[in-house]
Amino acid sequence: MRYDVDFLVIGSGIAGLSFSLKVAKSGQVAIVTKKEAMETSTNYAQGGIASVSDKYDSFDLHLNDTLQSGDGLCKEDVVEMVVKGGPARIRELIAWGVSFTRNNTDSNGLDLVLEGGHCKKRIVHAGDFTGRVIEQALLDSARNNENIAFFENHIAVDLITYSTRMKRGVVTAAHEDVCCGAYVLETKTNEVHTFRAKTTVLATGGAGKVYFYTSNPDIATGDGIAMAYRAGTLVANLEFVQFHPTCLYNPEAKNFLISETVRGEGGILIDSQGRAFMEDYSPQKDLACRDIVARAIDTELKKSGDDSVFLDITHKDPDFIKEHFPNIYKRCLSLGIEITKDPIPVVPAAHYMCGGVLVDMDGKTDVERLYAIGETACTGLHGANRLASNSLLEAIVYADRTAKSAIENLKKENALFCQDLPAWDPMGTMDSDEAIVVSHNWDEIRRLMWNYVGIVRSNKRLLRARDRIDMIEKEIHQYYWDFKITPDLVELRNLAVVADLIIQSAILRKESRGLHYNIQYPQKDDRHWQKDTILRRPFVG
Numbered sequence: 001m002r003y004d005v006d007f008l009v010i011g012s013g014i015a016g017l018s019f020s021l022k023v024a025k026s027g028q029v030a031i032v033t034k035k036e037a038m039e040t041s042t043n044y045a046q047g048g049i050a051s052v053s054d055k056y057d058s059f060d061l062h063l064n065d066t067l068q069s070g071d072g073l074c075k076e077d078v079v080e081m082v083v084k085g086g087p088a089r090i091r092e093l094i095a096w097g098v099s100f101t102r103n104n105t106d107s108n109g110l111d112l113v114l115e116g117g118h119c120k121k122r123i124v125h126a127g128d129f130t131g132r133v134i135e136q137a138l139l140d141s142a143r144n145n146e147n148i149a150f151f152e153n154h155i156a157v158d159l160i161t162y163s164t165r166m167k168r169g170v171v172t173a174a175h176e177d178v179c180c181g182a183y184v185l186e187t188k189t190n191e192v193h194t195f196r197a198k199t200t201v202l203a204t205g206g207a208g209k210v211y212f213y214t215s216n217p218d219i220a221t222g223d224g225i226a227m228a229y230r231a232g233t234l235v236a237n238l239e240f241v242q243f244h245p246t247c248l249y250n251p252e253a254k255n256f257l258i259s260e261t262v263r264g265e266g267g268i269l270i271d272s273q274g275r276a277f278m279e280d281y282s283p284q285k286d287l288a289c290r291d292i293v294a295r296a297i298d299t300e301l302k303k304s305g306d307d308s309v310f311l312d313i314t315h316k317d318p319d320f321i322k323e324h325f326p327n328i329y330k331r332c333l334s335l336g337i338e339i340t341k342d343p344i345p346v347v348p349a350a351h352y353m354c355g356g357v358l359v360d361m362d363g364k365t366d367v368e369r370l371y372a373i374g375e376t377a378c379t380g381l382h383g384a385n386r387l388a389s390n391s392l393l394e395a396i397v398y399a400d401r402t403a404k405s406a407i408e409n410l411k412k413e414n415a416l417f418c419q420d421l422p423a424w425d426p427m428g429t430m431d432s433d434e435a436i437v438v439s440h441n442w443d444e445i446r447r448l449m450w451n452y453v454g455i456v457r458s459n460k461r462l463l464r465a466r467d468r469i470d471m472i473e474k475e476i477h478q479y480y481w482d483f484k485i486t487p488d489l490v491e492l493r494n495l496a497v498v499a500d501l502i503i504q505s506a507i508l509r510k511e512s513r514g515l516h517y518n519i520q521y522p523q524k525d526d527r528h529w530q531k532d533t534i535l536r537r538p539f540v541g
């Protein structure tokens with residue numbers, strides 16, 4: 001089947017939905033999303049959105065907190081633009097039906113909370129399920145818009161690109177430079193459709209699934225980054241992966257976070273022998289910042305070989321615990337952990353990808369008509385470490401700017417572009433009889449990344465990881481050409497590309513900064529490394 005649309009939006013999280021709602025007045029929008037539309041990281045975001053809303057706060061203070069966290073790699077003009085864009089976008093979310101928690105003080109009626117790294121209360125939230133409330137409101141609005149069509153259970157396989165230079169008969173050693181849409185696999189029928197689009201937007205979210213432990217849902221396999229890289233765009237800063245220190249360790253609770261407020265309210269990290277270990281790592285002990293705690297737990301686990309450490313809040317009054325952490329209490333109890341009596345088993349987990357597809361201030365990649373927004377993009381806002389609750393903010397501010405740019409671009413449309421798109425070539429005609437190859441490689445990549453390219457890195461481990469991923473990629477490549485594609489194979493292929501890019505970027509950065517820590521280079525080196533790590537697929541002519 002072939003679909004012709006003005007805007008092809010890949011992803012139905014906050015970035016894809018808010019972009020779609022803005023451009024729908026100017027053209028037909030197709031939202032392609034690989035599971036049900038609600039299945040996004042956005043839906044799981046708990047905390048909220050950072051945005052200056054109070055007379056005791058200021059844009060300068062928010063800017064400074066963001067720069068501080070980014071450890072020398074934020075782009076200051078981007079930070080300023082995003083921070084200043086926040087209040088208008090919050091008002092817009094409210095107009096779209098998002099009901100944030102209210103409070104009748106000075107903060108424009110919004111209840112604001114404080115999070116680590118912020119010097120003021122500026123997190124706008126909806127209870128402790130902010131993401132779900134936003135996702136639902138945006139989805140409701142989008143489903144009611146007659147210019148927006150949803151394609152659920154459709155997974156984008158690859159972008160369709162085209163070279164204007166070749167068309168003019170000039171053969172240059174360069175990548176294709178225009179995007180014409182994407183090939184998309186309908187997961188229920190295993191049919192590949194061609195979506196021809198005047199504008200294509202990658203809003204595919206993060207890549208947490210590349211690690212064995214992650215807070216991210218299953219959709220976070222870095223597809224947008226891998227597709228863009230294969231299409232020849234620039235990607236940047238993929239070594240900066242943020243780990244949340246305390247994710248519940250339980251086979252039945254793949255990605256349940258134990259909020260940092262548990263430590264804030266007196267929770268103590270202990271090892272399997274009951275020893276409190278944080279005083280070995282920081283004078284602030286359990287209240288040290290996220291990165292220090294994550295690194296400390298990682299070191300303890302590598303030393304002991306244990307599966308998890310424990311977060312102990314049992315010394316607090318049971319009623320206090322139940323009142324302050326009702327969700328955590330309920331979830332843990334459902335898994336047989338009574339947190340007023342039992343310490344909670346926890347591990348650090350991959351949480352957020354600071355790097356991604358390199359874009360300018362309008363969300364444009366360096367391939368024409370291709371944009372990237374949300375977690376899949378690298379805008380320069382986060383630098384080497386994301387400030388808490390700045391990611392939802394980045395997604396809505398960039399969706400707004402990108403929508404304006406895409407609408408302008410549409411007016412310049414040259415009707416002759418992308419006329420003769422090649423149909424999907426099914427390549428391997430055989431059904432796979434060895435699905436085990438896919439599941440084995442999935443598992444191997446995730447363990448390899450966890451053990452060798454995790455929170456604490458070393459040259460030896462990174463080189464070992466590079467050798468392994470080279471072999472795995474060769475195997476996947478072979479498999480991809482021999483057999484019919486399946487959603488699992490599409491994701492595995494992308495996961496391997498993203499793993500490879502993280503490893504390459506981590507090997508290149510010969511210093512420790514922000515979220516990247518290498519024991520061979522424990523210091524920050526501003527003289528040589530105060531710059532982005534940028535990669536592009538080598539051109540094969």
Ligand SMILES: Cc1cc2nc3c(=O)[nH]c(=O)nc-3n(C[C@H](O)[C@H](O)[C@H](O)COP(=O)(O)OP(=O)(O)OC[C@H]3O[C@@H](n4cnc5c(N)ncnc54)[C@H](O)[C@@H]3O)c2cc1C
Nearest residue numbers: 011012013015034040041042047048156205374375389392
């Ligand atoms: C547990 C958790 C808590 C968080 N808490 C906060 C918080 O409090 N504040 C904050 O600012 N940030 C938070 N974050 C981060 C934030 O939620 C994400 O960065 C943000 O939601 C990403 O939005 P997005 O639109 O870019 O992607 P997502 O919301 O992840 O949406 C991605 C979409 O792309 C689709 N997709 C992916 N690949 C394909 C493909 N190949 N074909 C078709 N569709 C595809 C997916 O199905 C999905 O619809 C949290 C994240 C997690 C996991």
